[in-house]
Amino acid sequence: MKTTAKNTGVKLATAILLTSTFIASSARAELVLDEAASTSEKAAFNQAIDYLSKSSVAREVLQTLHRSTNVYKVVIGARPILSTDEEPGNVYDPATRTVYWIPTYGFQWVTGFNKWQRITPALGLIHELGHAFHQETDPVRHEKDCQDKMLTWDNREEKRTIQEIENEVAKTLNESLRRQHHYTTMKENSGIGFYHTASATTVQAANGTFARLDI
């Protein structure tokens, strides 16, 4: 009986953790959504968190950030561009511990005999939170890995985040696995890149077209 009660308590706490307490109004939450987020953006964020929470790897990332004494913020939208070298899109800024996330940006690339691979905006969110998780759990290694440039992966931190977090979550959620970081550099005008999805948790295109966003 005692065990049952305890388990129920843990289960309940997890359920609360993974939904409404991510909204900035909770004083306890250390992973917070930007207060400027609209009602529909909050809904998209919570939908993504619920979807990702089916993965134990994603749950570990979320719970670690949530328990942190540092504040990690998710801002809906692209980071303001600081230089022309930067690509707009989802990104993690370690200096401010902020994830910039676009809830309708899916990513697509092609493998083998013209087989299209697509990942949901939610998977993009856990990728960026994965960087935050690495900074939180081992800041020295995170900084070192960011400086360690690698062909096709950009740097070791990207490789580690894709292989150890993004792809592990993708396996659980039946999404495509990335074998490198940027696919866009290989082919211009190929359609490879970001496209608009119908929601944060689907790879279906918003308007029936998988056209790459011109960004």
Ligand SMILES: [Zn+2]
């Ligand atoms: Zn990344």
